[in-house]
Amino acid sequence: MKEAKLISSIQNPLVKKILLLKEKSRERKKTGLFVVEGKREIELAQKGSFTLKTILFCPEILKDFALNPLIQNSKIEVIEISRPVYEKIAHRETTEGILAIVKSKEHGLEKILFKNDYPLVLVAEAPEKPGNIGALLRTADAAAVDAVFIANPKSDIYSPNIIRSSVGCVFTNQIGMGATEDIIDFLKEKEIKIYCAALTASKNYVECNFKGGIAIVVGTEASGLTDTWLQSSDQNLIIPMQGEIDSMNVSVSAAILIFEAKRQRGY
Incomplete structure (x- = not known):
């Protein structure tokens, strides 16, 4: 697995950005980004040709073998997060310890x-x-x-x-x-x-x-x-x-x- 950055503080700017993306439609429209939780949903986003910008995972919950198939693209930023950070930004407890920031598509x-x-x-x-x-x-x-x-x-x-x-x-x-x-x-x-x-x-x-x-x-x-x-x-x-x-x-x-x-x- 590629080397990952580490975020352990819930005060980290990226954590705050993720919370804004989850909570505010205006932020999603302004940035053209949104958040996806769970391995299955992230895999479906990839199959649907959505661009994954960042993957965040909690190693206490997610095993490496579950992460590796998702990060074959070297352009995807990979960030390790602590359990408190995961619990702060996760909408559900059953999303397997993984989230992604994804680029939205045009639907004209x-x-x-x-x-x-x-x-x-x-x-x-x-x-x-x-x-x-x-x-x-x-x-x-x-x-x-x-x-x-x-x-x-x-x-x-x-x-x-x-x-x-x-x-x-x-x-x-x-x-x-x-x-x-x-x-x-x-x-x-x-x-x-x-x-x-x-x-x-x-x-x-x-x-x-x-x-x-x-x-x-x-x-x-x-x-x-x-x-x-x-x-x-x-x-x-x-x-x-x-x-x-x-x-x-x-x-x-x-x-x-x-x-x-x-x-x-x-x-």
Whole structure:
């Protein structure tokens, strides 16, 4: 293993910087950096072609053999930290004694590339709850959708809560972010049909054809989709409810629709 620097004081400037990156979205946007905890999440970030700037590890917790595969790139700064420092900057106790400072990516629509002629994408309009965003990203990863779009984003996808709730799937999905109108224009330009999850003027989802280029669009549980989406919809979808309520958690609904699309496509 390459020789590592040592930080043993919680007053160290880098410790303070890490805390700011974890706690302040403004700091993450200003620096273009964010913090990732845990070996699995860091490995997923590397697989997703994210640039790791610094790795910090606590040798009392992490064994060298677990660290070595992560630091093959000689440009990655490696810093050994004491247990008090780790306990200060770690969000969770179960992250195996390792954290990384990672460079964020741009998520403009121009960055989105499709590898096939009939992409399946998920669009979430204005999601706010980290748990829901994380679950949507996990579903998208499990189904290997071609892209996830977040319209009118309200949350920073590099916040520790979203990274944690997505179990690192924020790194495994192709993510595009933008205004609703811009995403609609992008989808129409790519000849991707817009299927909106909605309660009105809707068709049972199992009766819909998901075999072409399709964008499955979901809104918030509180207010659903805005009129802008509904007016641009090629087809509204509904999942029939047999109980007393008329809707489910947005990530559950998205999963049902996405995997029906995958079933029709023969996966």
